[in-house]
Every structure is written in structure tokens, then in C-alpha cells.
């Protein structure tokens with residue numbers, strides 16, 4: 001298995017979540033209301049799976065390994081673009097969390113912000129994913145030997161192994177706070 005395989009498999013699950021968000025958004029627009037708990041679950045998926053677990057591996061392992069390579073101008077530009085998209089995704093999720101909290105506390109006008117941030121996510125992810133699957137990952141693969149690629153795959157597995165512990169440590173810390 002190549003190192004990029006788990007990343008691409010993760011993309012498929014993120015795409016399924018995007019479809020769920022699309023259906024949710026459609027319903028929210030018709031009903032002019034949202035269940036904040038559903039938004040919480042969406043946020044949990046985006047934060048823990050799409051961002052920490054998935055973008056985490058891309059940034060901390062793949063991109064970091066590529067920084068040691070002599071990237072072509074085109075690949076360098078694309079990698080920087082992907083990094084700034086991750087940041088934008090994080091900022092959007094943060095805005096979504098804040099809007100959802102305001103909505104839960106009775107501020108019904110926060111609904112439009114929930115809608116626009118969810119809308120941003122369903123536009124953002126498919127394009128970002130396609131760029132990685134079709135352009136960046138195949139290009140990036142050329143900088144690594146077979147051995148380096150396999151070592152990266154091992155690092156990915158190790159990263160994933162830590163994740164469940166990190167997730168539930170943060171749950172406990174939230175309760176304790």
C-alpha cells in the first residue's frame with residue numbers, strides 16, 4: 001500500500017459527511033431552524049476526523065517530509081495553497097462553533113451564520129480533496145523512494161493510533177474544566 005492510500009480513503013469518508021451536511025443544510029433552509037446537537041456532531045467530525053486526524057497527517061507528516069525535498073515551483077505553490085486552505089477550514093469551523101453556541105443560547109439570527117459556514121464547508125472540501133487526489137498526491141509521490149514512502153505510511157498509522165487517546169483525553173479535560 002502506498003502512503004497516500006489512507007489519506008485517499010479518508011477523503012472518501014469526508015465526502016460522505018459533505019453529502020450529509022448538504023442534506024442537513026437543505027432541511028435547515030426549508031425549516032428555518034436547526035438542531036444544535038446535529039451541528040455539534042458535524043463539528044466533532046470536522047474537527048477530530050477531517051482536521052486533526054486527516055489534515056494532521058498531511059501537515060505533520062507528508063508536508064513536513066516534502067519540506068526537506070527540492071520541490072518544483074508548481075508543487076511548492078500548490079502545497080502552500082493546501083496549507084492555507086486547511087487554515088481557512090479551521091477558521092470556518094471556529095465560526096461555526098461560535099454561531100452554534102449563540103443559536104443555542106437563543107440568538108436565532110445566528111442561524112444565517114450557521115448556514116453560511118456549513119455552505120462554505122460543502123464548497124471547500126470537494127475542491128480541496130480533488131486537488132490533492134488528482135494533482136498534489138501524484139506529484140508529491142515522485143519525491144520519495146519506495147522506502148521513504150513506506151516509512152511515511154508507518155508514521156501515518158502511528159499518528160492514527162495516538163488519535164483516539166488524544167480525543168478522549170480532551171473530552172475528559174473539557175469535563176474537568
Ligand SMILES: [Fe+2]
Nearest residue numbers: 055058082132
Ligand atoms: Fe488537505
Ligand SMILES: [Fe+2]
Nearest residue numbers: 054058129132
Ligand atoms: Fe486531504
